[in-house]
Amino acid sequence: MARVVKLAVIPGDGIGPEVIAEAEKVLDAATAGSDVVFDKTRFSLGAARYLETGDTLTDEDLDAIKAHDAILLGAVGGVPGDPRLRDANIERGLLLRLRFELDHYVNLRPSKLYRGQPGPLADPGEVDFVVVREGTEGPYVGNGGSIRRGTPHEVANETSVNTAYGVERVVRYAFELAQRRRGRLTLVHKTNVLVNAGSLWQRVVHEVGIGYPEVAVDYLHVDAATIFLVTNPGRFDVIVTDNLFGDILTDLAGAVTGGIGLAASGNINPDGAFPSMFEPVHGSAPDIAGTQKADPTAAIGSIALLLDHLGLREEADRVTRAIEEDIDERHGSSHPAPARSTTEIGDAIAVRLQA
Amino acid sequence: MARVVKLAVIPGDGIGPEVIAEAEKVLDAATAGSDVVFDKTRFSLGAARYLETGDTLTDEDLDAIKAHDAILLGAVGGVPGDPRLRDANIERGLLLRLRFELDHYVNLRPSKLYRGQPGPLADPGEVDFVVVREGTEGPYVGNGGSIRRGTPHEVANETSVNTAYGVERVVRYAFELAQRRRGRLTLVHKTNVLVNAGSLWQRVVHEVGIGYPEVAVDYLHVDAATIFLVTNPGRFDVIVTDNLFGDILTDLAGAVTGGIGLAASGNINPDGAFPSMFEPVHGSAPDIAGTQKADPTAAIGSIALLLDHLGLREEADRVTRAIEEDIDERHGSSHPAPARSTTEIGDAIAVRLQA
Numbered sequence: 046m047a048r049v050v051k052l053a054v055i056p057g058d059g060i061g062p063e064v065i066a067e068a069e070k071v072l073d074a075a076t077a078g079s080d081v082v083f084d085k086t087r088f089s090l091g092a093a094r095y096l097e098t099g100d101t102l103t104d105e106d107l108d109a110i111k112a113h114d115a116i117l118l119g120a121v122g123g124v125p126g127d128p129r130l131r132d133a134n135i136e137r138g139l140l141l142r143l144r145f146e147l148d149h150y151v152n153l154r155p156s157k158l159y160r161g162q163p164g165p166l167a168d169p170g171e172v173d174f175v176v177v178r179e180g181t182e183g184p185y186v187g188n189g190g191s192i193r194r195g196t197p198h199e200v201a202n203e204t205s206v207n208t209a210y211g212v213e214r215v216v217r218y219a220f221e222l223a224q225r226r227r228g229r230l231t232l233v234h235k236t237n238v239l240v241n242a243g244s245l246w247q248r249v250v251h252e253v254g255i256g257y258p259e260v261a262v263d264y265l266h267v268d269a270a271t272i273f274l275v276t277n278p279g280r281f282d283v284i285v286t287d288n289l290f291g292d293i294l295t296d297l298a299g300a301v302t303g304g305i306g307l308a309a310s311g312n313i314n315p316d317g318a319f320p321s322m323f324e325p326v327h328g329s330a331p332d333i334a335g336t337q338k339a340d341p342t343a344a345i346g347s348i349a350l351l352l353d354h355l356g357l358r359e360e361a362d363r364v365t366r367a368i369e370e371d372i373d374e375r376h377g378s379s380h381p382a383p384a385r386s387t388t389e390i391g392d393a394i395a396v397r398l399q400a
Numbered sequence: 401m402a403r404v405v406k407l408a409v410i411p412g413d414g415i416g417p418e419v420i421a422e423a424e425k426v427l428d429a430a431t432a433g434s435d436v437v438f439d440k441t442r443f444s445l446g447a448a449r450y451l452e453t454g455d456t457l458t459d460e461d462l463d464a465i466k467a468h469d470a471i472l473l474g475a476v477g478g479v480p481g482d483p484r485l486r487d488a489n490i491e492r493g494l495l496l497r498l499r500f501e502l503d504h505y506v507n508l509r510p511s512k513l514y515r516g517q518p519g520p521l522a523d524p525g526e527v528d529f530v531v532v533r534e535g536t537e538g539p540y541v542g543n544g545g546s547i548r549r550g551t552p553h554e555v556a557n558e559t560s561v562n563t564a565y566g567v568e569r570v571v572r573y574a575f576e577l578a579q580r581r582r583g584r585l586t587l588v589h590k591t592n593v594l595v596n597a598g599s600l601w602q603r604v605v606h607e608v609g610i611g612y613p614e615v616a617v618d619y620l621h622v623d624a625a626t627i628f629l630v631t632n633p634g635r636f637d638v639i640v641t642d643n644l645f646g647d648i649l650t651d652l653a654g655a656v657t658g659g660i661g662l663a664a665s666g667n668i669n670p671d672g673a674f675p676s677m678f679e680p681v682h683g684s685a686p687d688i689a690g691t692q693k694a695d696p697t698a699a700i701g702s703i704a705l706l707l708d709h710l711g712l713r714e715e716a717d718r719v720t721r722a723i724e725e726d727i728d729e730r731h732g733s734s735h736p737a738p739a740r741s742t743t744e745i746g747d748a749i750a751v752r753l754q755a
């Protein structure tokens with residue numbers, strides 16, 4: 046009997062629908078003939094929906110999404126500066142709300158420099174690491190406020206909240222991952238300035254680490270970590286860090302490994318209490334929406350993460366290999382490959398899976 | 401009659417004394433024969449002093465420093481992991497305390513890729529920008545705490561405090577600077593997540609900007625800014641940002657422009673109520689202390705910023721030119737220059753000023 050996976054699909058705004066179309070194409074190709082069937086529900090969410098109905102994410106939306114096994118998300122967010130969106134915060138109200146309500150405490154962001162892939166670094170060496178970004182705490186919690194707003198005496202605060210419970214579970218995940226990979230874990234924080242949060246992270250890493258004697262642990266301040274990401278990215282295996290530092294480091298890591306058009310991510314609830322969500326790291330890029338200029342590779346890479354999360358390792362590996370081969374071919378010849386459309390890239394990767 | 405400038409010199413720990421010796425040498429060379437006399441007081445502060453006396457920065461130290469016209473600082477901080485320093489936080493107790501008590505609200509960090517200077521980027525283009533980092537607010541204020549410390553129920557908070565007063569004055573400084581430079585100002589923040597602080601920064605930039613119609617303003621989220629720093633650093637002229645984002649961006653900027661061995665900085669109190677402080681961006685690097693391996697160029701560049709701050713423009717320009725010529729010569733020939741010691745680099749730059 047076929048295994049049915051209920052997949053919520055949120056194409057979103059801008060280039061979201063275009064890259065998700067290719068991701069779905071690859072998902073179909075990767076699972077054709079297997080005994081897994083994806084039962085998909087499409088959710089129209091994002092800036093477009095907000096402009097139409099005034100809703101960002103209703104409780105009904107959330108309940109419906111929760112009834113799925115996993116989520117595939119494109120990108121959300123309208124045109125920057127659109128006055129009709131002034132009072133909306135699609136990022137907080139939709140994307141972050143999903144991450145928080147669905148307890149996506151592991152935001153998993155692999156960075157790999159594929160063979161032949163050009164990037165900004167002159168001499169990157171081998172780059173293959175994963176950032177385990179905490180997803181439900183830190184400066185992202187929305188515990189801020191302001192007084193005397195709009196006056197010369199305004200004070201605006203933002204509070205980063207960090208709990209032993211929240212830090213411990215993501216640190217443990219990172220150790221498990223490091224143990225399965227090259228056995229190296231780097232904690233990134235700013236312990237010399239953010240002394241309370243920093244001390245908690247450092248103590249938890251120390252304590253959890255006792256159970257993983259084979260994993261070598263080191264520590265970097267976030268400022269120093271950005272230096273190493275451009276001077277010696279090969280030194281990293283698994284990075285574990287808080288929500289905000291993880292946000293910053295993964296965009297930089299994406300750039301270093303050839304651009305965020307290639308960077309996939311998973312918002313994981315490892316306990317399985319809620320569906321995990323897979324999305325490219327990039328945003329909705331409304332300026333190139335509809336032009337077929339977006340690279341769907343990041344969205345397709347998120348399919349590999351989704352399949353892996355579902356335990357479909359072989360299918361996941363086949364998607365990853367197809368991506369690698371495609372990238373290799375893009376850059377393999379000494380002549381630059383002609384620019385391909387979003388659809389052409391998706392087709393090329395899907396075809397490799399049918400072979 | 402000679403103008404006397406009272407200069408507090410804090411060599412500090414690790415490589416601090418070595419690079420400060422070269423900086424002083426260059427200061428002497430640059431002002432020899434001029435009518436400015438530097439009346440120097442040395443302050444023994446840092447990890448070494450703490451280990452000897454238990455003091456980080458006493459009120460008496462602070463009062464004595466305040467009686468000076470400017471401060472030259474090397475680097476402070478002991479050997480990481482030294483158990484005797486476990487209860488000390490030299491960074492917070494000394495460096496940050498100086499920045500806060502002396503109201504250094506502008507942390508000025510220029511980044512320039514000198515001709516011929518190798519760096520990690522394959523194709524950096526022309527890079528010449530200044531980060532104006534806020535120095536007295538944000539997540540650096542030390543308004544955090546924890547409860548149930550050491551238990552599974554620990555909660556550790558950090559609060560970022562941002563005021564209209566504090567943001568307005570640094571933003572105004574940045575606009576003035578942008579107007580004197582290429583007329584381009586980029587605000588970096590994370591307004592879609594840190595909505596209260598972000599909104600304040602954005603409104604202040606908008607309002608202050610009305611008075612500077614010739615300055616073109618744009619905005620980047622901090623994550624996107626790190627991408628541009630490695631893919632198109634030439635797009636930046638002046639960046640204005642908060643204390644933590646400024647910390648992160650300037651280390652990355654230092655790496656991009658050839659390493660933090662070259663990155664100078666000024667902690668400025670533009671009102672002149674307190675002495676401003678000039679220091680290399682790098683730390684005390686205890687691992688190479690005493691080996692003459694440290695590059696004193698960042699400390700010497702801080703002398704140029706000091707001279708400029710004191711209104712000694714011509715002397716400042718001469719130091720900058722001497723640095724540029726020295727860097728040019730390091731990399732000018734097709735054969736790599738032999739590695740020079742800290743003293744040799746200082747001598748070479750000082751000699752150019754005597755010529």
Ligand SMILES: CC(C)[C@H](C(=O)O)[C@@H](O)C(=O)O
Nearest residue numbers: 136137140292326592593623
């Ligand atoms: C859109 C934004 C809220 C989001 C974040 O900051 O997490 C994005 O930058 C990301 O990295 O997924």
Ligand SMILES: CC(C)[C@H](C(=O)O)[C@@H](O)C(=O)O
Nearest residue numbers: 237238268491492495647681
């Ligand atoms: C040492 C540390 C407190 C300091 C900072 O975070 O500001 C340093 O990184 C810097 O950039 O000057």
